[in-house]
Amino acid sequence: MFVTELESALDGRKFPADELQTTHKDRPLWVRYDLEKIASAVTKDDLLNRPADIWRWRELLPVPKNARIITLNERTTRLIKTESLQKQIGHKNIWIKDESTLPTGSFKSRGMSMAITMAAHFGVKRIALPTAGNAGGAAAAYAQQADIKCLVFMPEDTPAANQYETISYGASAFLVNGLIDDCSKIVGLAKEKLNCFDLSTLKEPYRIEGKKTMGLELAQQFDWKLPDVILYPTGGGTGLIGMWKAFKELRELGWLKSDIMPRMVAVQSDGCCPIVNAFKNGERFAKPFQNAKTIAWGIRVPAAIGDFMILDALKESNGTAVAVDEEMIDDWTVMTSEKTGLSICPETAACVGALENLKNQNWIHADDRVLIFNTASGQKYKDTVKVELPKININKEINWEIIEASL
Amino acid sequence: MFVTELESALDGRKFPADELQTTHKDRPLWVRYDLEKIASAVTKDDLLNRPADIWRWRELLPVPKNARIITLNERTTRLIKTESLQKQIGHKNIWIKDESTLPTGSFKSRGMSMAITMAAHFGVKRIALPTAGNAGGAAAAYAQQADIKCLVFMPEDTPAANQYETISYGASAFLVNGLIDDCSKIVGLAKEKLNCFDLSTLKEPYRIEGKKTMGLELAQQFDWKLPDVILYPTGGGTGLIGMWKAFKELRELGWLKSDIMPRMVAVQSDGCCPIVNAFKNGERFAKPFQNAKTIAWGIRVPAAIGDFMILDALKESNGTAVAVDEEMIDDWTVMTSEKTGLSICPETAACVGALENLKNQNWIHADDRVLIFNTASGQKYKDTVKVELPKININKEINWEIIEASL
Numbered sequence: 001m002f003v004t005e006l007e008s009a010l011d012g013r014k015f016p017a018d019e020l021q022t023t024h025k026d027r028p029l030w031v032r033y034d035l036e037k038i039a040s041a042v043t044k045d046d047l048l049n050r051p052a053d054i055w056r057w058r059e060l061l062p063v064p065k066n067a068r069i070i071t072l073n074e075r076t077t078r079l080i081k082t083e084s085l086q087k088q089i090g091h092k093n094i095w096i097k098d099e100s101t102l103p104t105g106s107f108k109s110r111g112m113s114m115a116i117t118m119a120a121h122f123g124v125k126r127i128a129l130p131t132a133g134n135a136g137g138a139a140a141a142y143a144q145q146a147d148i149k150c151l152v153f154m155p156e157d158t159p160a161a162n163q164y165e166t167i168s169y170g171a172s173a174f175l176v177n178g179l180i181d182d183c184s185k186i187v188g189l190a191k192e193k194l195n196c197f198d199l200s201t202l203k204e205p206y207r208i209e210g211k212k213t214m215g216l217e218l219a220q221q222f223d224w225k226l227p228d229v230i231l232y233p234t235g236g237g238t239g240l241i242g243m244w245k246a247f248k249e250l251r252e253l254g255w256l257k258s259d260i261m262p263r264m265v266a267v268q269s270d271g272c273c274p275i276v277n278a279f280k281n282g283e284r285f286a287k288p289f290q291n292a293k294t295i296a297w298g299i300r301v302p303a304a305i306g307d308f309m310i311l312d313a314l315k316e317s318n319g320t321a322v323a324v325d326e327e328m329i330d331d332w333t334v335m336t337s338e339k340t341g342l343s344i345c346p347e348t349a350a351c352v353g354a355l356e357n358l359k360n361q362n363w364i365h366a367d368d369r370v371l372i373f374n375t376a377s378g379q380k381y382k383d384t385v386k387v388e389l390p391k392i393n394i395n396k397e398i399n400w401e402i403i404e405a406s407l
Numbered sequence: 408m409f410v411t412e413l414e415s416a417l418d419g420r421k422f423p424a425d426e427l428q429t430t431h432k433d434r435p436l437w438v439r440y441d442l443e444k445i446a447s448a449v450t451k452d453d454l455l456n457r458p459a460d461i462w463r464w465r466e467l468l469p470v471p472k473n474a475r476i477i478t479l480n481e482r483t484t485r486l487i488k489t490e491s492l493q494k495q496i497g498h499k500n501i502w503i504k505d506e507s508t509l510p511t512g513s514f515k516s517r518g519m520s521m522a523i524t525m526a527a528h529f530g531v532k533r534i535a536l537p538t539a540g541n542a543g544g545a546a547a548a549y550a551q552q553a554d555i556k557c558l559v560f561m562p563e564d565t566p567a568a569n570q571y572e573t574i575s576y577g578a579s580a581f582l583v584n585g586l587i588d589d590c591s592k593i594v595g596l597a598k599e600k601l602n603c604f605d606l607s608t609l610k611e612p613y614r615i616e617g618k619k620t621m622g623l624e625l626a627q628q629f630d631w632k633l634p635d636v637i638l639y640p641t642g643g644g645t646g647l648i649g650m651w652k653a654f655k656e657l658r659e660l661g662w663l664k665s666d667i668m669p670r671m672v673a674v675q676s677d678g679c680c681p682i683v684n685a686f687k688n689g690e691r692f693a694k695p696f697q698n699a700k701t702i703a704w705g706i707r708v709p710a711a712i713g714d715f716m717i718l719d720a721l722k723e724s725n726g727t728a729v730a731v732d733e734e735m736i737d738d739w740t741v742m743t744s745e746k747t748g749l750s751i752c753p754e755t756a757a758c759v760g761a762l763e764n765l766k767n768q769n770w771i772h773a774d775d776r777v778l779i780f781n782t783a784s785g786q787k788y789k790d791t792v793k794v795e796l797p798k799i800n801i802n803k804e805i806n807w808e809i810i811e812a813s814l
Contacts (some may be wrong), residue, residue, distance in 0.1 A: 075485065177802075255542070338551060377784070379787050380786050389574070389581060392584070406558075
């Protein structure tokens with residue numbers, strides 16, 4: 001265990017790492033490591049000789065040696081490059097890191113595995129969180145493994161697949177006739193009324209560390225020369241923040257072969273783009289977005305407590321923030337699924353749209369190596385999409401011309 | 408390429424392997440290999456030094472050297488053992504091979520990757536198939552990669568997720584106001600009217616070879632000492648047939664460390680159990696099952712053209728066939744999801760039920776190592792399950808006692 005302390009992202013105040021921590025002034029904490037000690041204890045080759053999962057990065061993770069790891073087998077996700085998508089976009093170097101094959105079908109398992117491992121280690125018996133998407137299912141599945149009771153509050157328009165998975169993994173789940181903020185408020189009450197630990201995004205220090213493994217995997221998969229541009233669908237932003245932390249730690253460890261860092265791009269929908277607005281206005285804190293609306297549930301986050309951490313990362317990395325046309329997300333989803341053969345989620349589709357925009361604006365150059373995440377399995381979103389297939393009546397003559405025309 | 412010829416499973420008649428083949432007397436063909444030549448060309452260690460996907464078994468697969476492989480990255484699936492499921496069942500050695508993380512979220516990708524690689528190699532431009540579940544999405548995704556037009560016919564009660572994925576991968580899909588047999592008849596017509604190649608289960612020789620990789624992976628994952636019992640949800644039966652073929656080929660190659668072969672168990676629902684009925688009556692061919700009904704779509708197959716191949720494998724392996732209570736499948740699904748943290752499909756749940764039955768009957772013994780497949784992601788079935796979560800009204804006082812009682 002190489003953790004030295006926790007540190008307020010807001011004002012740098014230090015907190016001990018050997019007890020349960022939440023936030024400081026309602027803002028997130030960083031986990032800090034003794035990177036010199038890590039560098040002298042292991043080499044990156046040591047780590048790569050271990051099984052290909054998030055736990056191979058153990059020295060860069062906060063889990064104490066004696067802690068029981070709560071895992072559902074979070075294997076290194078594959079990196080995919082498809083000619084047909086590249087042709088469609090007119091850009092040569094597009095990689096997709098497909099997070100849809102992680103446990104519970106989304107990248108949420110990275111953060112939840114870490115957060116719940118740490119919560120269990122510190123003796124937490126009950127957790128609560130708000131969710132409008134994949135976080136609830138992931139929390140429920142890991143809590144189940146850790147024998148922790150899990151309480152989930154969801155807006156009533158949360159997709160049925162997400163509702164179902166929370167209870168199928170044994171959580172207690174409730175629908176709320178309000179938005180995600182209303183659910184957050186109820187979680188705040190549950191903390192006191194029912195002695196629940198608050199597992200909301202960035203309200204405990206360890207989900208960032210789990211998401212950091214996306215950055216660590218990328219570094220290895222790109223042979224320690226990081227991609228030039230990373231497009232990230234940004235709701236709470238844990239992944240973007242976590243990856244940027246990973247890259248800085250790897251640079252400090254001396255493990256990167258090139259000093260060129262990726263330009264980080266926060267992608268949102270114009271139906272909910274608080275980070276994009278703040279970035280444009282040069283502000284460090286984002287104003288809550290009113291009447292947030294997007295079919296990409298994962299980025300329907302009107303106010304993120306890590307807003308300044310996201311905006312800092314964009315600035316430090318010479319990145320940017322892009323709001324794409326909400327009306328186009330459906331089309332991009334279908335197009336990208338077709339061109340890649342992957343089960344693409346709408347958040348990923350938004351990033352494909354942002355890539356098109358940034359290419360047209362020449363912000364992305366012809367030789368830039370671009371990375372997109374497929375953050376969750378598109379299969380989980382099916383009930384948000386209307387499907388109406390043409391019908392064949394077996395009691396009538398089949399019209400083969402229509403069928404042939406469809407090919 | 409070590410393929411010598413194709414061989415009728417019905418009467419042993421030989422067919423050349425270097426041209427497109429379908430069936431013989433409407434019954435399937437085996438792919439035959441020169442196993443001696445394979446044994447002298449490679450060792451199993453050679454194969455294991457390759458990337459962990461279905462293509463590491465190349466010498467045991469039918470794909471010619473010069474063929475373009477149509478792949479979406481079919482990685483070796485994980486083997487999972489969870490204490491809490493074992494406790495629940497009261498059996499020590501239960502492994503689940505989780506196929507849900509394969510491309511398009513089901514084991515169908517194994518067979519389709521192989522079938523479409525071969526179809527493309529032989530110049531096929533159009534394929535057609537009937538499906539009530541995961542096969543359509545898998546066929547569509549691989550056909551897209553191969554630039555093959557894909558025509559899919561589905562009963563109108565096919566789950567929306569399956570409908571959606573076929574079109575999201577660019578297939579032409581049609582709903583039919585009938586059962587899967589009606590869809591099959593239309594495929595038969597499409598063959599002639601539209602010059603489509605028939606990709607229905609077992610109507611071409613290569614889906615078996617793709618499914619064979621389940622058996623090859625198992626052998627390696629169990630250190631070449633095969634599990635004692637394999638419970639397999641049996642619809643068309645391609646996987647059961649393919650695994651049994653894999654085990655026999657491995658034995659002939661001399662790669663197995665133990666000669667004890669698994670007892671193969673065909674699991675069906677009592678709402679559709681033609682194979683179970685035939686097995687009980689000692690028949691080699693199954694009578695079509697009338698009024699087939701089960702929520703486990705993958706095993707709602709009233710008549711399988713490989714029936715005799717399934718029944719032969721059960722007999723040769725000292726296996727059996729079990730019909731479980733249709734009414735219980737929902738409960739087993741929830742229980743197994745809870746106990747494993749996996750996204751369990753109803754076909755898998757049926758196998759868990761069968762395991763309970765066979766343990767109670769002492770057909771499965773205390774020290775038997777039992778293997779179950781999770782054949783597809785449970786996320787794809789969500790619209791077949793009714794979810795009704797309790798509601799919280801933010802305009803009224805929250806009843807914390809009810810919430811606490813739910814924990």
